[in-house]
Amino acid sequence: MKLIRAIVLLFVILLFTTCKKEFDTPIYTQGTADFTNYIAVGNSLTQGYQNGGVYEEGQRNSYPSIIARQMKLVQPAMNEFVQPYFFGTGSGYIHLEWKNSTIQVVKPEDSGGYKEDPSFENISYVGQPLSNLGVSGIKLIGTCADPAIVGDNYNCYLLADNNPYGKRMFDLGQPATPNYYLNDVVKSNPTFFTCWLGANDILGYATHGGNVLGISILGTPFYVYGLSDPNEFRKKYDRTLDSLTKNGAKGVVATIPNVTSIPFFNLIKLEDIKGSDGALLDIFIKTDNGVRLATDEDRILLPVASKLNKFLTDSLYDNGVSVEDSIGNIILVYSPTPYGLGPTNPIKNNEVLDKDEFVKIAPALAALNAEIKASAAAHNIPVVDMENYLQNFESGFAISGVNYSTKYIEGGVFSLDGVHPNARGYAILANKFIDAINTYYHSNIPPVNINKYKGIVFP
Amino acid sequence: MSILKWRLVCVLITPGVALAGGFQLNVQGQKALSMGEAGTALSKDASVLFFNPGGVSLLRNKFNFTAGTSIIIPNISLQTEAVANTNQTSPIGTPIQFYATAKLNEKASLGFAVNNQFGSTSSFDKDWEGKFIVQKLALKTFMYQPTFSYNINSRIGVGAGFVYTSGSFEFEKAVPVATAQYDNGQASLKGNGTGFSYNAGIQGILLKPDTTKWVSSLKAGFSYRSPIKLSLINGTAAFTDISVALQDQFPAQTSFNAQLTLPGVYSLGLQSNIRINEKINIDVVIDYNRTMWSSYDSLKIDFSNAETPDSKIAKNWKDVSTFRIGAGINYNKILSIRLGAYYDQTPVRDGYVSPELPDNTNIAFTAGVGIELMENLSVDISWLVSDFKRTASLEDAGFSATYHRNVNVIGFGLNYTIK
Structure with a gap:
C-alpha cells in the first residue's frame, strides 16, 4: 500500500508540474497619454514614402500606422487612424527585376516600371479628416508663413502647389492667401501626436546636389532647396508645437537624421x-x-x-x-x-x-536639431533622437536575428530610392517612437515584431 | 563595372545557432537519476559502465544487464517585448540506455554500453519572431562503448572504455531575403558525423561493508569522459523560396562541413551506506562534475558552394560545475525510495543565450522507486524536474527574451542479473 501511495503521489506532483508554463499577455496601460485622436505630422517619412513613391502598400507600413495599430492594443476605443491611401501603384514606384542575369533597379519611367496608377490623378482627400498628415516634400519652414519675411506666404503656397501629394490632401487656398499646413494641423485637434518635420530643410539641399534653385518672389530671393535658416526654423517649429499642443495634446517629436549617411550619397564610389x-x-x-x-x-x-x-x-x-x-x-x-x-x-x-557643399550639411543639421530640442523642451515634449539612433546604424546592427547596415539594398533597411526606409525599416523606426512614448508617458505600448515586415523585395 | 551588382553578404546563419547547455543529457541511469544523478561512486547495476568504468569489476553478479529509456517532456516558453508568449514546439525526447557487463574471471570484466549522451531537439513555429535565428535545431548522438574493467584488489577497480559516437544534426532557419511571393527564404541543413573518445575511471572502497557498524560502507569514485570531436562531413544544405536573383548565394542544394566538440567531463563521487536496522538501510551519494564546455567556443559551418557565406558563430561557453546529492532508502532489499537534487551551473554566458535551448544555473529535483520483481529482475522508475526563468540576450543577433523552461523527465529501467 505504501508503495502504491508513493507512486500515486509521484504522479500527482508530476501532473502539477507539467502544466504549460506560458507567459501571460501583459496588462497594457496608456499611462499619462491619451491616444483617442492620434495625429501624425511630418514629411515623406511620415507619409510612408518608400521606393521612390507613395502607394497603398507602403502607406500601410508607414511608421504612424504601425504605431496606431499598437496604440489600439493599449486603448481599443481610440479613433480609427485614417490615412489618405493612393491606391494600386499610387504615384508609381521603383522595383527590382532580374534581367540578363543581373538585378536591375526599374524606375517608374523605365520600360516595365510600376507607373503612376490611373486613379492617382483623380484622387482627393481635401476636406476629409485625416490622421496621417504626412506630406512628402514638405519643409518645416513651409508649414506656415512668417509675417516678417516678405512673400513668405507665397513660398508656402508654392511649396505646397508643387507637391503632388499636398494638393490631394489639403485645400491650399490662393497664392496670396494660402491655407497653411499648420491650419490643417490645428483642425485635426489631436489628443496625441508624433511630429517628425525638418528633414527636408536639409535633405532637399543634399539631394539636389547643393543646387538651391533660387527664384525671386516680390523681389525677395527664395531658395526652393536651400538649407533652412535656424532662426526662421525655430520660430516656425515653435508655432508648429503651439498648434499641436493648443488643446493640451501630448506627443513626441523627432530630430532630423544625418542625411549624408544614407545610400543615396554613398552608393557610388x-x-x-x-x-x-x-x-x-x-x-x-x-x-x-x-x-x-x-x-x-x-x-x-x-x-x-x-x-x-x-x-x-x-x-x-x-x-x-x-x-x-x-x-x-x-x-x-x-x-x-x-x-x-x-x-x-x-x-x-x-x-x-561636391565636397564644398557636403561640409555645409553637418553644421546645418546640428543647428536645426538644437532648435528642435530647445523648442520641444520649452513645450514639455519628449524628443526621439533619430539623429543619434540612426548614427549607430552606420556601423551595422542586428535585430531579432538579422544583420542590417545603411548599405544600398544589401543593408536591408533602406528602400530602393536610397533615401527612405523600406517597410521593415519603418517598423524599426516605429519601435523607436513607441519606446520614447512609453518612457515619457509611462505607457506600455508593445513594440512590433519587425520580422513580420518585409525588407527589400527581390525579384 | 559593378555598381549595380551588389554582392549580398546576407549572413546566412546569424549568430544564433546554439546547442545550449541542456544538450548534455544527464539521464543515463535510472537509479542514479533518482538520486540527483550522482553515480560516480555507485556500482549497483550495469549503468556503472557510463558513470564509472572502474566500478564494473566491483559488481557482484557475473552478468548484469540494464535497459531503460527516459521520456523528456520540455515546456519552454519565451517572452519578448513584441510578442507576449512564444512556445517552443519541441517534441518529447526519448533517449535510451543499454548496458551489459560480464565477468571474465575474479579480476577482469567486460562491458558494452549504448546510450545518447548529448542531444536536443528544439523547434518553433516556422513564422515565429526569431525565425531568422532558428526554427529547428536537432542534435542526436548515439554512443557505443566497449569497456574493460579490472579490480586491482578487493578494494580498487579500474576501467576504461572506448567510445564511438555517431551523431546527426538538423538545422532549419529562415533566410532574410524576401520576394513578392515569400516573406523569407528557407534554409535546411542536415548532416551526420562520427567521433571517438574514451571513458575511464576508478572506484575504491574506503570502508568495507560491515553490517555491525552504523556507517556500514564507504566508496569513492573518479571518472573522466574525454571530449568528442564530432565532424559532420558532407552534410546537405537546401535553400528554398529564394529569389531567382540570389540563387548563386543560396542554391537549391549544396553541401557543408561542420565540427562541434562535445565537452569532456570529470566526475568525483562518494557513496555511503547507513544502516538503520535489519530491514532498512540508506544509501547516500554525492557527486561533483566539472564539464569542460569551454571547448565549445564557436560553431563553424563551411559551405562547399563558394558563393554561400560561411558561418562562424561565437559561443564562448565556459567550464561549469555540478553538485549532486541523493539518498535512497532500501527496505528489505525489495523496495527502494530515492530522492535527490543537483545544482547545475550554466555554461552559457549572458549575451550568448539563444532561444532554441535557453539555459540557466538551476537546481533540479529528482525522485524514484526501485522494486525487485524477482531475485534477478528489478525495475527502476525515476522522475526529474527542472524549472527556471532567465532574462538574457543573444547579443550578436540583437535578440532578448525572458525564458521559462520547465522540463520533466520520467525514466524506466529494467535490470537483469545472472549470478
Missing part, C-alpha cells in the same frame, strides 16, 4: 567605376567653381548609377582613345563623351554633392 580593362576611370563633375575631376570627398548621387552603368555595359564605348590632357595625365577619351567621363560632359551640378 570612385573605386568601383572601372572600364572593361579593370582600370579606374576618371569622373568629371560640374561644381559651382567649374568642372573638375571628382574626388572621394565628393558624393555622386545615386540616380547617376544607372547612367554610368548604361555606358559601362554598352560595348559601343569599350574602346576609348588614350590622350594626354592639359596637365599631362593620360586619359581615355570617348566620342561622343559619355556622361561623366570627360570634361565636356561632366556630371551635372545637381547630381553631385
Whole structure:
C-alpha cells in the first residue's frame, strides 16, 4: 500500500508540474497619454514614402500606422487612424527585376516600371479628416508663413502647389492667401501626436546636389532647396508645437537624421567605376567653381548609377582613345563623351554633392536639431533622437536575428530610392517612437515584431 | 563595372545557432537519476559502465544487464517585448540506455554500453519572431562503448572504455531575403558525423561493508569522459523560396562541413551506506562534475558552394560545475525510495543565450522507486524536474527574451542479473 501511495503521489506532483508554463499577455496601460485622436505630422517619412513613391502598400507600413495599430492594443476605443491611401501603384514606384542575369533597379519611367496608377490623378482627400498628415516634400519652414519675411506666404503656397501629394490632401487656398499646413494641423485637434518635420530643410539641399534653385518672389530671393535658416526654423517649429499642443495634446517629436549617411550619397564610389580593362576611370563633375575631376570627398548621387552603368555595359564605348590632357595625365577619351567621363560632359551640378557643399550639411543639421530640442523642451515634449539612433546604424546592427547596415539594398533597411526606409525599416523606426512614448508617458505600448515586415523585395 | 551588382553578404546563419547547455543529457541511469544523478561512486547495476568504468569489476553478479529509456517532456516558453508568449514546439525526447557487463574471471570484466549522451531537439513555429535565428535545431548522438574493467584488489577497480559516437544534426532557419511571393527564404541543413573518445575511471572502497557498524560502507569514485570531436562531413544544405536573383548565394542544394566538440567531463563521487536496522538501510551519494564546455567556443559551418557565406558563430561557453546529492532508502532489499537534487551551473554566458535551448544555473529535483520483481529482475522508475526563468540576450543577433523552461523527465529501467 505504501508503495502504491508513493507512486500515486509521484504522479500527482508530476501532473502539477507539467502544466504549460506560458507567459501571460501583459496588462497594457496608456499611462499619462491619451491616444483617442492620434495625429501624425511630418514629411515623406511620415507619409510612408518608400521606393521612390507613395502607394497603398507602403502607406500601410508607414511608421504612424504601425504605431496606431499598437496604440489600439493599449486603448481599443481610440479613433480609427485614417490615412489618405493612393491606391494600386499610387504615384508609381521603383522595383527590382532580374534581367540578363543581373538585378536591375526599374524606375517608374523605365520600360516595365510600376507607373503612376490611373486613379492617382483623380484622387482627393481635401476636406476629409485625416490622421496621417504626412506630406512628402514638405519643409518645416513651409508649414506656415512668417509675417516678417516678405512673400513668405507665397513660398508656402508654392511649396505646397508643387507637391503632388499636398494638393490631394489639403485645400491650399490662393497664392496670396494660402491655407497653411499648420491650419490643417490645428483642425485635426489631436489628443496625441508624433511630429517628425525638418528633414527636408536639409535633405532637399543634399539631394539636389547643393543646387538651391533660387527664384525671386516680390523681389525677395527664395531658395526652393536651400538649407533652412535656424532662426526662421525655430520660430516656425515653435508655432508648429503651439498648434499641436493648443488643446493640451501630448506627443513626441523627432530630430532630423544625418542625411549624408544614407545610400543615396554613398552608393557610388570612385573605386568601383572601372572600364572593361579593370582600370579606374576618371569622373568629371560640374561644381559651382567649374568642372573638375571628382574626388572621394565628393558624393555622386545615386540616380547617376544607372547612367554610368548604361555606358559601362554598352560595348559601343569599350574602346576609348588614350590622350594626354592639359596637365599631362593620360586619359581615355570617348566620342561622343559619355556622361561623366570627360570634361565636356561632366556630371551635372545637381547630381553631385561636391565636397564644398557636403561640409555645409553637418553644421546645418546640428543647428536645426538644437532648435528642435530647445523648442520641444520649452513645450514639455519628449524628443526621439533619430539623429543619434540612426548614427549607430552606420556601423551595422542586428535585430531579432538579422544583420542590417545603411548599405544600398544589401543593408536591408533602406528602400530602393536610397533615401527612405523600406517597410521593415519603418517598423524599426516605429519601435523607436513607441519606446520614447512609453518612457515619457509611462505607457506600455508593445513594440512590433519587425520580422513580420518585409525588407527589400527581390525579384 | 559593378555598381549595380551588389554582392549580398546576407549572413546566412546569424549568430544564433546554439546547442545550449541542456544538450548534455544527464539521464543515463535510472537509479542514479533518482538520486540527483550522482553515480560516480555507485556500482549497483550495469549503468556503472557510463558513470564509472572502474566500478564494473566491483559488481557482484557475473552478468548484469540494464535497459531503460527516459521520456523528456520540455515546456519552454519565451517572452519578448513584441510578442507576449512564444512556445517552443519541441517534441518529447526519448533517449535510451543499454548496458551489459560480464565477468571474465575474479579480476577482469567486460562491458558494452549504448546510450545518447548529448542531444536536443528544439523547434518553433516556422513564422515565429526569431525565425531568422532558428526554427529547428536537432542534435542526436548515439554512443557505443566497449569497456574493460579490472579490480586491482578487493578494494580498487579500474576501467576504461572506448567510445564511438555517431551523431546527426538538423538545422532549419529562415533566410532574410524576401520576394513578392515569400516573406523569407528557407534554409535546411542536415548532416551526420562520427567521433571517438574514451571513458575511464576508478572506484575504491574506503570502508568495507560491515553490517555491525552504523556507517556500514564507504566508496569513492573518479571518472573522466574525454571530449568528442564530432565532424559532420558532407552534410546537405537546401535553400528554398529564394529569389531567382540570389540563387548563386543560396542554391537549391549544396553541401557543408561542420565540427562541434562535445565537452569532456570529470566526475568525483562518494557513496555511503547507513544502516538503520535489519530491514532498512540508506544509501547516500554525492557527486561533483566539472564539464569542460569551454571547448565549445564557436560553431563553424563551411559551405562547399563558394558563393554561400560561411558561418562562424561565437559561443564562448565556459567550464561549469555540478553538485549532486541523493539518498535512497532500501527496505528489505525489495523496495527502494530515492530522492535527490543537483545544482547545475550554466555554461552559457549572458549575451550568448539563444532561444532554441535557453539555459540557466538551476537546481533540479529528482525522485524514484526501485522494486525487485524477482531475485534477478528489478525495475527502476525515476522522475526529474527542472524549472527556471532567465532574462538574457543573444547579443550578436540583437535578440532578448525572458525564458521559462520547465522540463520533466520520467525514466524506466529494467535490470537483469545472472549470478
